[in-house]
Amino acid sequence: MSSTFDYCSIAKRVLKTEMAALEQLKQYFNSSFIKACDMILSNQGKVVVMGIGKSGHIGKKLASTLASTGTSAFFVHPGEAAHGDLGMVDSKDIVLALSNSGESSEILSIFPVLKRLNVRIISITSKSCSNMAKLSDVHLQVSVPKEACPLGLAPTSSTTATLVMSDAIAVALLEARGFTANDFALSHPGGMLGRKLLLRLCDIMHAGEQVPVVTPETFIREALVEISKKGLGMTAIVDKKENLVGIFTDGDLRRILDKRINIHSTTIDVVMNPKPITASPNMLAVEGVNLMQKKNINGLILCNDDGSPIGALNMHDLLKSGVM
Known part of the structure; x- marks a missing residue:
């Protein structure tokens, strides 16, 4: 009107x-x-x-x-x-x-x-x-x-x-x-700026039994069970010393299915990515977002200085944290 x-x-x-x-x-x-x-x-x-x-x-x-x-x-x-x-x-x-x-x-x-x-x-x-x-x-x-x-x-x-x-x-x-902006964030921990400047990956990562992990000798079908169970769309592959040697993701699965690789008889080390993108658990969450967007990946394995994975997260975790 x-x-x-x-x-x-x-x-x-x-x-x-x-x-x-x-x-x-x-x-x-x-x-x-x-x-x-x-x-x-x-x-x-x-x-x-x-x-x-x-x-x-x-x-x-x-x-x-x-x-x-x-x-x-x-x-x-x-x-x-x-x-x-x-x-x-x-x-x-x-x-x-x-x-x-x-x-x-x-x-x-x-x-x-x-x-x-x-x-x-x-x-x-x-x-x-x-x-x-x-x-x-x-x-x-x-x-x-x-x-x-x-x-x-x-x-x-x-x-x-x-x-x-x-x-x-x-x-x-x-x-x-x-x-500074960091000073401002300390008085605004509940706001968007506070989350961006204070929240670290270790604050939102999945740790302990929640981290998907398999060994190189694991068959692909067993690795898929681990991926499905942990719900992060990926799994870390570690050697006997618990060091990270690779990663396998949902995207990798789609690619091997196109190649008709037998998931029941092929071990995960054959198809894993041996050079995974990793991050420190002390990295700021907003930096983690930038890294994942730059590398065009949906998940991150977080490692200690000795190379052993201690956590994992995906883009959905970052969305829930409010830094995106």
Whole structure:
């Protein structure tokens, strides 16, 4: 059903208004911004983010972003802080307070206690003459020409600008710390990046009795039973010293059937691949994926340094692990 109301024109107007607000934000990346970043970077405690209403929502996102990029931080609702949660704040901490007006009574009411505790305060407001700005050790101004809301009431451009200022602080600190993708993964072990950077083949491989293994003297038909039993689409072939001497896969089976080789009377060493692609169990799972794709194979035998197989996996295992 088509609409006669021009929603898209309004959306474009909102975009234009908020882009103008962000363009103006450049002037506030100044000496105060540098001082705030230096203060947080050298801080021995945590960053306690506070805000109420829409500023509170931005504050929660800021605290989360800081925490995941190397800066210890958490969010405290100013209302709850006044009723006991202020006990979470230590003299070594920095309070980062967000308020568009800079006059939020819930935040201002706890400033005297913060001052008594010698807690340093960074505020982000739209007015340098606000009480929060005056009482803070560092004030970051975020003023916008106008809100995207035609009534000028709903926080829109102002919250977008505050969000960008918050992201700028977090990213500036991230780079100043030399924070790496590996560091990020350590705080995101359950996410896709964490799995790609932390998960190793030994974490997902089949080991022990689950590894399909036969000897060179095994008949092909018996090797097929082992392949079917272990369900990995392949089997390792090992010598008397348990060293890997070959591999036989489902693909190899199709090829020998085309050659009409008797699977009941032919031993596996006749048809095995004597130069199998192997990997270390300590290899990152994502590297295992790349190796299998590069070599166009569906399974890997994982070997110790002495050449003995200790694990096996196939592409399905890697799919289940979430690294693909």
